[in-house]
Amino acid sequence: MSKLHTVNKSPFDRNSFDTCLTHAEDGSAVLLIEDGVYAAVAGGQTAARITEASARLKVYVLGPDLAARGMADDRVCAGVSVVDYGGFVDLAAEHDAVHSWL
Amino acid sequence: MSDNNEAPPPIPPDDDEDEFGVIKKFCYVNRKAPYGTVYALESLEMVLIAAAFDQDVSVVFMDDGVYQIKSDQAPEAAGMKNFSKTYRALEGYDVEKLYVSKESMEERGLTTDDFLVDVEVLDAAALSALLAEQEVVITS
Numbered sequence: 001m002s003k004l005h006t007v008n009k010s011p012f013d014r015n016s017f018d019t020c021l022t023h024a025e026d027g028s029a030v031l032l033i034e035d036g037v038y039a040a041v042a043g044g045q046t047a048a049r050i051t052e053a054s055a056r057l058k059v060y061v062l063g064p065d066l067a068a069r070g071m072a073d074d075r076v077c078a079g080v081s082v083v084d085y086g087g088f089v090d091l092a093a094e095h096d097a098v099h100s101w102l
Numbered sequence: 103m104s105d106n107n108e109a110p111p112p113i114p115p116d117d118d119e120d121e122f123g124v125i126k127k128f129c130y131v132n133r134k135a136p137y138g139t140v141y142a143l144e145s146l147e148m149v150l151i152a153a154a155f156d157q158d159v160s161v162v163f164m165d166d167g168v169y170q171i172k173s174d175q176a177p178e179a180a181g182m183k184n185f186s187k188t189y190r191a192l193e194g195y196d197v198e199k200l201y202v203s204k205e206s207m208e209e210r211g212l213t214t215d216d217f218l219v220d221v222e223v224l225d226a227a228a229l230s231a232l233l234a235e236q237e238v239v240i241t242s
Contacts, residue, residue: 012165
């Protein structure tokens with residue numbers, strides 16, 4: 001059963017990003033939204049975990065939430081795809097279930 | 103007994119007071135990202151109020167609070183108000199002591215070029231010293 005995991009909290013403030021990565025099965029998708037998008041920014045402490053995760057999971061980040069926070073698409077770690085709201089809908093439709101790691 | 107219409111005698115100034123009353127060293131410590139919660143906006147409003155009362159205000163950005171002053175914020179597309187420009191207006195209220203935690207900035211892959219205001223970057227020891235000298239500290 002394919003799952004879309006969403007994470008909406010900053011990885012520096014809560015452990016939901018780490019917990020999500022620990023429990024997401026290989027091949028499932030992780031979409032970073034709201035303050036969760038900070039995890040995708042290159043050069044910080046989360047970059048290594050993102051790189052590691054993108055080898056076994058599909059990792060996405062919501063573009064408008066990145067832009068809201070002043071993060072340009074080129075600040076995102078390699079291996080992470082930027083999607084818009086339409087892309088979010090597509091991901092939700094393509095997967096059998098959505099797991100929101102609040 | 104004095105006449106009711108007579109103004110009360112002015113309070114004599116001393117080291118801590120001027121005509122507006124006591125001036126204290128206020129420090130606002132911002133630790134939250136700007137849009138996930140309302141803390142950042144509320145803290146900014148408190149800073150402006152303290153400045154309006156001519157207090158000696160310092161503002162610290164640490165932990166996720168460093169994201170509050172990231173340049174190029176564009177939350178309108180996500181349906182939120184862009185209050186980041188207000189940080190630039192702080193100078194006009196004589197709030198010029200802005201500090202960023204070095205460790206917090208570096209952990210997040212940020213540099214001083216990422217900020218929309220001029221800040222002084224302090225390491226943990228320097229930040230501790232700054233906080234120690236404050237009379238009022240408000241963290242949010």
